[in-house]
Amino acid sequence: MTTHEVTAPALTNMLEARGVTRRQFLKFCGVVAASIGLTEAAIPDIARALEIGATSGKLAPVIWLEQSSCTGCTESLAQVGSPDVATVVLELLSLNYSETLSAGAGHSVEQAKEDTINAGGYILLIEGAVMEGWDGNALRIAEEKGTDIVAHAAQNAVAVVATGSCAVDGGFCAAKPNPAGAVGVQAFLKSRGINTPVVNLPACPVNPEWIISVVVDYLLLGKLPDLDKYGRPVLIFGQTIHDNCPRRGHFENGEFVYRFGSEEEAKGYCLYPVGCKGPQTYSNCPIVRWNDGASWCVEYGAPCAGCSCANPLKAGGNWVDVNAPFQKRHRVVKIGSWITQPSTIGAIVGGFMVVALTAHGFGMKLAGRVPSGAEFEKARAWDVKHPDKALFPKTLKKDGDE
Amino acid sequence: MAHLAHYKEAHPTVFRVTHWINLIAMIVLIFTGFYIHFPFFAGFMGIARGAHIFFGFIILINCILRIILAFMVDTAQSGGTRKVDKDYKNWLPQKQNRHQGLQWIKYYLFMKKDHPLSGKYGVPQKLAYLAVPVLLLFMGYTGLALWAPTADMAFFAWGTALVGGIMNQRIIHYFMMWVFIAFTMIHVYLANIEGFAPSKIMFFGTEHGGLTYDPDDGVVTGIDEMGHEKK
Numbered sequence: 203m204t205t206h207e208v209t210a211p212a213l214t215n216m217l218e219a220r221g222v223t224r225r226q227f228l229k230f231c232g233v234v235a236a237s238i239g240l241t242e243a244a245i246p247d248i249a250r251a252l253e254i255g256a257t258s259g260k261l262a263p264v265i266w267l268e269q270s271s272c273t274g275c276t277e278s279l280a281q282v283g284s285p286d287v288a289t290v291v292l293e294l295l296s297l298n299y300s301e302t303l304s305a306g307a308g309h310s311v312e313q314a315k316e317d318t319i320n321a322g323g324y325i326l327l328i329e330g331a332v333m334e335g336w337d338g339n340a341l342r343i344a345e346e347k348g349t350d351i352v353a354h355a356a357q358n359a360v361a362v363v364a365t366g367s368c369a370v371d372g373g374f375c376a377a378k379p380n381p382a383g384a385v386g387v388q389a390f391l392k393s394r395g396i397n398t399p400v401v402n403l404p405a406c407p408v409n410p411e412w413i414i415s416v417v418v419d420y421l422l423l424g425k426l427p428d429l430d431k432y433g434r435p436v437l438i439f440g441q442t443i444h445d446n447c448p449r450r451g452h453f454e455n456g457e458f459v460y461r462f463g464s465e466e467e468a469k470g471y472c473l474y475p476v477g478c479k480g481p482q483t484y485s486n487c488p489i490v491r492w493n494d495g496a497s498w499c500v501e502y503g504a505p506c507a508g509c510s511c512a513n514p515l516k517a518g519g520n521w522v523d524v525n526a527p528f529q530k531r532h533r534v535v536k537i538g539s540w541i542t543q544p545s546t547i548g549a550i551v552g553g554f555m556v557v558a559l560t561a562h563g564f565g566m567k568l569a570g571r572v573p574s575g576a577e578f579e580k581a582r583a584w585d586v587k588h589p590d591k592a593l594f595p596k597t598l599k600k601d602g603d604e
Numbered sequence: 605m606a607h608l609a610h611y612k613e614a615h616p617t618v619f620r621v622t623h624w625i626n627l628i629a630m631i632v633l634i635f636t637g638f639y640i641h642f643p644f645f646a647g648f649m650g651i652a653r654g655a656h657i658f659f660g661f662i663i664l665i666n667c668i669l670r671i672i673l674a675f676m677v678d679t680a681q682s683g684g685t686r687k688v689d690k691d692y693k694n695w696l697p698q699k700q701n702r703h704q705g706l707q708w709i710k711y712y713l714f715m716k717k718d719h720p721l722s723g724k725y726g727v728p729q730k731l732a733y734l735a736v737p738v739l740l741l742f743m744g745y746t747g748l749a750l751w752a753p754t755a756d757m758a759f760f761a762w763g764t765a766l767v768g769g770i771m772n773q774r775i776i777h778y779f780m781m782w783v784f785i786a787f788t789m790i791h792v793y794l795a796n797i798e799g800f801a802p803s804k805i806m807f808f809g810t811e812h813g814g815l816t817y818d819p820d821d822g823v824v825t826g827i828d829e830m831g832h833e834k835k
């Protein structure tokens with residue numbers, strides 16, 4: 203089967219009406235294939251799956267719930283500029299409800315959402331952190347607590363996709379001191395005893411290609427992708443930024459940017475000394491790239507901030523608490539109200555040792571122990587005190603004779 | 605004079621070799637560690653990382669080897685004697701160290717005038733040398749948790765998850781370096797402050813005269829000048 207056969211006129215027409223050419227669509231299918239670990243040979247299958255979904259309505263419906271978020275993930279999906287294929291595809295195929303993107307508003311969409319939930323069999327995308335503060339009243343939508351909305355929608359879903367870092371582990375919303383009690387979706391559902399499987403797609407914002415690839419993966423194979431111990435798809439989050447970074451050669455050669463605005467920066471050297479978290483951040487950003495494949499953080503000159511690091515079930519594991527400040531090698535260390543860098547603590551320890559040992563050295567000199575030490579004690583203090591139980595009685599005899 | 609004689613039996617050749625290896629590996633590891641933490645000059649990262657992981661394995665293997673050898677090689681039971689015992693017995697706390705901990709602290713705080721008696725090593729040194737292998741193995745653990753080929757192995761990934769991610773793992777590894785630096789400073793200081801004879805025997809096997817000591821009786825018995833000391 204060749205590619206042009208599979209893009210049925212129905213879908214092609216629908217896409218073209220939104221300004222997406224067939225060429226763009228197939229390129230997009232290629233990106234999706236790469237994200238789920240398939241070769242280009244799978245492009246026709248992906249295109250066909252999408253196309254069947256579009257024309258038959260058999261595609262799993264998608265509900266997009268927004269909780270505590272900056273709407274950046276929706277923005278990421280609805281990128282302006284070139285028509286973004288991912289948005290169009292998602293919107294055309296399945297998006298039954300989205301606070302921001304749905305054309306309808308008010309009771310009619312709320313009803314549509316309710317119908318979808320009752321029918322079941324949908325994928326639930328959640329953007330933003332769940333706010334548990336003030337008994338769930340920290341965030342209310344349409345007269346309802348955010349916590350209740352999430353729990354209700356997750357109950358019947360086939361899968362929940364936590365979209366973006368906030369939904370994964372609270373993200374920046376959960377950064378200290380976290381007054382509103384932001385938590386990730388997975389931790390929240392666990393606390394409510396809801397067992398719907400969760401796929402975590404961290405990053406701030408999420409990369410839209412990842413969402414589509416999870417949805418398509420589910421459509422093609424009828425199952426969720428393989429997940430790592432943080433619930434992230436292995437194929438997307440299995441390698442570090444550093445592993446695939448185009449500046450990696452500079453890293454190995456020791457060619458670094460030490461200051462922004464410097465000659466080294468102009469040369470595109472490695473950003474490690476200015477705090478690049480690429481070596482410890484797992485994500486395929488350098489491969490899938492961002493903004494419809496235009497570029498990505500390190501490529502346009504910003505050190506990776508480690509926004510896709512995630513720790514869904516551990517409070518304080520969000521990427522901001524873990525990685526800030528973004529332009530320092532290590533995160534800050536807080537001791538009480540003292541906020542400092544590990545290197546400062548190291549220097550203090552080292553400096554203290556030098557001062558203490560030097561002072562002690564002078565003391566040893568004054569005590570006449572340099573260079574020959576002091577005279578040995580005749581007997582051990584304990585033996586002297588406990589002569590009946592003495593470990594070395596012979597030392598005592600001598601002592602007693604004196 | 606108040607030194608115990610320094611006899612070869614204290615540090616047999618094989619342990620002088622493992623000590624040399626420790627010294628060299630430690631210098632390389634600390635230097636490259638600082639460089640990996642922040643590359644303070646250009647052009648060295650590839651070599652620094654290669655050398656770091658290489659000497660990381662060297663020091664780990666050396667450490668394990670040293671522990672095994674402690675069960676096979678005899679060393680002197682204390683300074684000032686040629687009486688030997690299996691090294692591990694002299695490495696672990698000995699009868700001669702019992703109840704002496706406070707005395708050593710008082711001695712180093714200038715609250716006690718006389719030099720405390722001991723077995724092989726005084727109590728503070730003994731504790732430090734017992735901690736070193738534990739710290740080294742822990743250093744290796746955090747190091748291998750950072751090293752890409754091993755980081756994903758369940759044994760290491762478990763620890764990384766426990767401490768809350770690779771960033772914390774790196775910071776722990778980094779702080780541990782300062783623990784080693786602090787240890788090394790104290791170690792070098794204490795070994796040499798009362799004369800360089802301990803270093804000479806440790807590095808070159810050069811014996812040095814001094815008081816003789818009977819470890820069984822726990823008592824200073826006399827003097828063996830070996831031509832070094834004039835009264």
Ligand code: HEM
Pocket residue numbers: 481630633634636637638640641642653656657659660661663664740743744746747748750751752774777778780781784
């Ligand atoms: C006691 C000796 C050691 C010292 C002083 C030391 C010191 C350091 C330091 C300061 C760093 C940089 C951390 C940072 O600031 O990001 C580092 C990184 C590292 N160390 Fe060590 N380390 C030692 C032993 C080891 C051992 C035994 C291993 C493993 C066999 C090891 C493996 C590593 C690895 C893999 C890295 C990360 C390098 C990279 O990201 O390229 N280290 N070490």
Ligand code: SF4
Pocket residue numbers: 443444445447448449450451453471472473474478479480481500506
């Ligand atoms: S810029 Fe960052 S990710 Fe790229 S090579 Fe340097 S440290 Fe690694």
Ligand code: SF4
Pocket residue numbers: 405406443483485487498499500505506507508509510511
């Ligand atoms: S390169 Fe780093 S900061 Fe940029 S999106 Fe990827 S994980 Fe986030």
